[in-house]
Ligand SMILES: Nc1ncnc2c1ncn2[C@@H]1O[C@H](COP(=O)(O)OP(=O)(O)OP(=O)(O)O)[C@@H](O)[C@H]1O
């Protein structure tokens with residue numbers, strides 16, 4: 001369940017494989033120049049989600065191409081998690097069109113591990129067939145958690161739980177990886193490691209990533225495209241064309257960061273209270 | 281793991297405060313430090329089982345004392361000594377053991393049936409909206425009828441054999457299990473269900489891997505209540521038209537004014553109840569070890 005492409009409200013024909021069709025030449029959101037003509041994995045058009053009559057997402061438009069790394073910024077409560085849940089197929093009280101791939105994985109803002117399953121069983125939960133424990137061990141190894149594979153989730157630290165949740169998402173080999181502030185509970189060092197990890201995995205697996213974050217630096221460090229959400233729509237979009245691996249000391253990096261911070265309403269770029277620059 | 285202590289400070293710092301009127305420590309003055317005692321040293325040296333048996337033993341001693349001094353006469357309550365002797369006799373002639381066997385069998389069958397009915401109904405109304413509409417209202421209504429009050433009706437329906445006794449126990453056991461399993465299912469964190477959905481679990485997969493394990497703590501609570509009620513129902517059921525079992529032994533003893541036999545039977549009930557509790561505790565320890573809950577100091 002919940003793995004189908006969403007039913008578009010508009011009458012466009014849709015099937016599960018719509019996402020893999022090459023839909024180049026779409027009228028993209030403001031000024032986006034998508035990388036070559038990669039197929040679209042996410043197509044959202046006129047998406048609206050209201051809670052008790054108050055629209056949190058209001059005719060939002062968003063396209064993500066296969067293999068693209070997109071970061072989503074926005075102040076707390078602007079609807080980032082709501083958008084992510086819709087893309088994950090968990091919230092269907094929506095209006096508008098939303099097409100997503102069948103294979104997608106989510107790492108939620110809270111780890112949401114099943115407390116009654118040991119870590120490695122949590123990682124394997126929901127995988128088709130009867131996967132071996134070694135599969136879980138490999139995924140846990142990738143996030144540096146192999147030594148905790150047999151532990152109960154209640155004994156994990158906050159950061160460990162978040163990494164376990166990340167491993168659980170990665171082991172699914174998705175076409176679309178949805179990450180909701182996955183590095184929120186990590187200390188500065190582990191955070192840098194985890195960022196590198198996601199970067200590596202993304203480059204290796206070539207899946208599209210939508211990363212929700214509060215950290216502008218993190219967004220510029222990892223993403224091809226940074227979106228700023230406000231008032232229920234993508235209010236701003238910034239391509240990041242810096243070569244990888246990226247250097248925070250690069251003046252172009254600083255310029256991008258300053259621009260985005262201004263977009264987020266942070267006036268003085270040196271004191272950036274809205275975006276804790278832990279990534280350094 | 282140990283908690284590091286603050287270095288001991290001169291005693292005069294604590295006791296001999298120069299300015300007691302000062303609201304807080306003046307800048308530079310050493311604030312009062314509290315030692316954080318490691319929990320291992322705070323725990324009493326006496327082992328747990330010994331601590332737990334001391335209370336009952338003291339009570340027993342008091343009882344023997346009152347009997348020996350004649351405050352408690354034997355037609356009110358026999359002394360522990362007499363009771364022990366009578367219990368020995370009853371075990372020897374086999375009447376107690378056979379009665380226990382009969383009673384245990386009744387409870388076991390009633391418990392089994394009640395568990396099946398209670399959890400079955402709870403699953404139906406917990407997992408399906410339509411099941412809830414059909415089952416829950418009826419169960420909530422029937423629940424308010426004291427099940428003991430149904431004994432006369434059951435005797436008319438099932439006669440005076442084993443059936444009405446087992447039926448009473450079944451009925452008594454079903455309700456607490458139903459209520460707790462149902463509450464357990466409905467209390468499963470919706471965020472976890474959502475996570476399960478996002479992991480691609482099927483409907484049955486969700487039930488098996490998320491909902492049922494999540495409802496297990498509730499089911500265990502229900503089982504505990506059920507066991508308590510099972511013994512209660514047994515006592516009621518066996519005192520009416522029984523020709524075997526502990527309750528029958530008690531009714532007989534009452535007719536002969538044998539308080540000693542009655543007390544032996546009560547002790548047997550208590551013992552069986554403790555045994556059942558022990559079984560549930562063990563089950564909980566095995567099945568709920570994942571639970572991050574407070575386990576007492
Ligand atoms: N189930 C719900 N019922 C009512 N309102 C909701 C519900 N879920 C979310 N909201 C509201 O929708 C808005 C967006 O919530 P959302 O969780 O998407 O914010 P967010 O951008 O992820 O914030 P944060 O950065 O703090 O995680 C908030 O104002 C929230 O109160």
Ligand SMILES: [Mg+2]
Pocket residue numbers: 080081082109180
């Ligand atoms: Mg959020």
